[in-house]
Each structure stands twice: as C-alpha cells, then as structure tokens.
Amino acid sequence: MRKLWVFLLLYLFMAYPVLAQDINRRQALMGAVNLHTRLNDYWSFNNKWEHRAFYSPLQSDRQDVELFVSRSISLSQLLGGGVMLRYEIQDRQWVYRFIQQWVYKGKLFAWQYTHRWRLDQTISAGETTRWRLRYRWAMQRSLSGRRLDTGELYAKTAAEILGLYRNKPEGVEYRFVAVLGFLNTRQYKFELGLDWRHRNTFAAGRQEIIAFTAAAYIVL
Numbered sequence: 001m002r003k004l005w006v007f008l009l010l011y012l013f014m015a016y017p018v019l020a021q022d023i024n025r026r027q028a029l030m031g032a033v034n035l036h037t038r039l040n041d042y043w044s045f046n047n048k049w050e051h052r053a054f055y056s057p058l059q060s061d062r063q064d065v066e067l068f069v070s071r072s073i074s075l076s077q078l079l080g081g082g083v084m085l086r087y088e089i090q091d092r093q094w095v096y097r098f099i100q101q102w103v104y105k106g107k108l109f110a111w112q113y114t115h116r117w118r119l120d121q122t123i124s125a126g127e128t129t130r131w132r133l134r135y136r137w138a139m140q141r142s143l144s145g146r147r148l149d150t151g152e153l154y155a156k157t158a159a160e161i162l163g164l165y166r167n168k169p170e171g172v173e174y175r176f177v178a179v180l181g182f183l184n185t186r187q188y189k190f191e192l193g194l195d196w197r198h199r200n201t202f203a204a205g206r207q208e209i210i211a212f213t214a215a216a217y218i219v220l
Helices: 002-019
Strands: 025-038 043-054 059-072 077-088 093-108 111-124 130-142 152-166 168-183 188-201 205-219
Touching: 059 093, 130 168, 152 188, 168 205
Parallel strands: 025 205
Antiparallel strands: 025 043, 043 059, 059 077, 077 093, 093 111, 111 130, 130 152, 152 168, 168 188, 188 205
C-alpha cells in the first residue's frame, strides 16, 4: 500500500508540470507553517503562515497569516472562528478575511475523515466584501497499518467546493489536494504534495492553478 501511494504521488509530481503548460493554467509553489496550541480541554489556538509564488517566471504572489480559535463541542465536532491577514505582493495591498467554521471528524476502517463547512468574508480596499461558502471533505490514513505511529508515513487527500458571492453570484471554485506526510514525533509532522484549484467565474472565465506544496505542523 505504501509503495502504491508513493508511486502515485511521484507520478503526479512529474506529470503535472508538463500538463500545466496549457495557457489556461499557472504553476505555483506554496509553503506553510502551522503552530497549534491546546489551551485547555475545550479550546485550542492555531497560527498559520503561508506563502505562494508563481514560477515560469518566478514571482512572489502573496503572504498570509491566519489566527484561528476553535472549541470542541463534542468528541467529534468543533466550532471555530478567526481572521486572516493577506499581503498581495504584486498589488502592494492588504486583504482581511473573517472566518467561521464547523468541523466533524470520524473514522472509517483505517481512514480518518473530516467534514468541514466554512463561511468567510474578504475585505479589501475599494472593493465590495466577497462572501464564500466552502465545503471540504478530507481523508487520511497511515501507510504502515491501521494506526499512525511516530516515524511513519501517511497519505492525505481532500476535495473542496467553494461558492463565490460579491453583490451577486460570481462563480464556483473546485480544489483537490493530495499529499504524502511524515509524522516525525507527536509534536512535529511534515507534508509534501500537490494542490489543484479550478475557478470558473462569470467575469474572468476559467482559471486554474497547480501548486507544489510543503507544510510543517508544530504542536506547542
């Protein structure tokens, strides 16, 4: 099972740069660091930093900082809210996003799965507030057995659909993520993968971004 997942991800890494030569697509690099703190039995705090750059040619696009608080309302459900600060490097402007979220977690055989509903509002200078309603389904499993232990690899996939609204419906966006992760310790884990995004808007038409991603997760 492990060899199959590794082969599929390596194949995607090699194939997608070739596929992405189509003029309707852009290629990107994304890096993220997530800092997670458990405040008590119910509350937790997450701080995420993310940077995205396009290549061919290499060009920094944006830098995000997200502050998020969540509360467990049952063994499988969480409610949360937060704010994201984004600096759009090419436009030299700040963007602010307010986030509300509900998460349900479960397990199916060796897979851990997550349903996530998120509503957010994006505010930028000179523009009307954009609303987005998002639904995300994610699954994760160990590549070594039914349980993920330290020193083991794991696979994670996620699919998401977003509805966009600014004064009127703007369009829809689809996302798919596939990553290969390594649980170093219970405090540190690392992921490499692909992030595919396809947006179809009434004004700008179809846009597609394929990004190579790297992320670190740290529990404080």
